[in-house]
Amino acid sequence: MARVGMREVAVLAGVSHGTVSHYLNHPDRVSAEKVERIQRAIQTLGFVPNNAGRQLRLGSSTAIAYIAPDVSNPYFATIAEGVEQRAAKSGLSVFIANSNRSRAREDAYLELFERHQVRGMLVASHEGVEDRLAAVRQRGTPSVLVGQAAASPDQPSVSVDDVAGGFLAAQHLIGLGRRRLAFIGGPLGIRQLGDRLDGASAAIRESGSATLEVINLTERTIAGGHAVAKALLERPAALRPDGVFAANDLIALGLLQDLVLAGVRVPDDVALIGYDDIEFAASSIIPLSSIRSPHEAFGIAAVELLLAEIAGESAERHQIFPPELVARSSTVGGGRR
Structure with a gap:
């Protein structure tokens, strides 16, 4: 079916092609009576204006x-x-x-x-x-x-301020008495993630007694959290971190699910905090602590x-x-x- 153009609208409305153009681009230049006729013609014909062409003519976009x-x-x-x-x-x-x-x-x-x-x-x-x-x-x-x-x-x-966010997360875990911390995220070449790790590392240095293990991931997804959980669960309990800072909430949620299913007590055995505070964080099986951004x-x-x-x-x-x-x-x- 052929596309209806401005010319067909003009013929049905009984106005010139230029008047239809003014209606579309400068409606203040068209009388109320002609506006009504053009609108009826547009409705009858199902005309759809070509905004791309209009934007090229006007030099601006909406x-x-x-x-x-x-x-x-x-x-x-x-x-x-x-x-x-x-x-x-x-x-x-x-x-x-x-x-x-x-x-x-x-x-x-x-x-x-x-x-x-x-x-x-x-x-x-x-x-x-x-x-x-x-x-x-x-x-x-x-x-x-x-x-x-x-x-x-x-x-x-x-x-x-991701450096401050990383510091807050690690400081929170340290303040709860956790000393074997792990940061999970990556690739660490991404600036935001590197900043979060820098902030967490600063909190570790300030504590003077806690340690920080870095677990680098290629995917910051729930599946990534599952993969880390599997690796941690293969370790003896004494060699697992007692505090985990996940670089985002998706990683944390995947990790949380598998730890709970394996009988690991959260937060008693492992305290876990994520980042971003997405909607699902508060409604997870165990409500997830997180670093919120607006x-x-x-x-x-x-x-x-x-x-x-x-x-x-x-x-x-x-x-x-x-x-x-x-x-x-x-x-x-x-x-x-």
């Missing part, structure tokens, strides 16, 4: 893009909710893309959204992406780096920074949120025996 590394992770999904909430207030729609932690897919989305002339991009990446965003910015598309502090003063970013506020702040960049305003380019310790039964008692 959309921004958010590229996330893993939209199946509730942490990034909640950020997306904040992004959409704030964008809608400014009349903007949001394209959401999942790079699936792939550099090639991330590059493809950067190119795609630039070609579609979005107003700007929000990019959460586990790769070094600032040089690529700088190139896109020089060609006219602004961006905000989400989830890590930018190294360049010219690259706006929204992040959490999920929806994170997305809202990222959009506001992007809007300031689009407007050319001299706003603060780097916003760093403080983390918060949320202590639940996986560390402070009430565990299953």
Whole structure:
């Protein structure tokens, strides 16, 4: 079936092609009587405006893009909710893309959204992406780096103080009397994870008596937590950590499930804390302690920074949120025996 165009709308409404164009792009220039006729024609014919062509003519877009590394992770999904909430207030729609932690897919989305002339991009990446965003910015598309502090003063970013978050997590376990700690996460070359480990290591040094084992993972998923649990359960109980800091809640939840099923008492035998405080943390079989970052506020702040960049305003380019310790039964008692 052929696509209905502006010419067909003009004929049915009894107006010129230019009047229909004005209705779509400058409705204030069209009389109320002609607006009503054009609207009836559009409804009758099922006409859908070609916004892509309109944006090319006007040199602007009504959309921004958010590229996330893993939209199946509730942490990034909640950020997306904040992004959409704030964008809608400014009349903007949001394209959401999942790079699936792939550099090639991330590059493809950067190119795609630039070609579609979005107003700007929000990019959460586990790769070094600032040089690529700088190139896109020089060609006219602004961006905000989400989830890590930018190294360049010219690259706006929204992040959490992950060094402070790692310190809070390890300090909490140490304060509960745990001395054989383990940090589970990776790859450690990812800046956010390296910062969390640095913070935990600082707490260990400050304690003067605790130790920290580092278990490097390639996947920060529930399956990754299961794999670590299997390895730990193969050890004699005396050689297992008595306090575990997981780099995110998904790892912690997978680990928690297997430990409980194997009869390990949480938190009596092993105290466990995660990171991000996703929705499922509080409702797990044993409520999970976690380090909270402001999920929806994170997305809202990222959009506001992007809007300031689009407007050319001299706003603060780097916003760093403080983390918060949320202590639940996986560390402070009430565990299953």
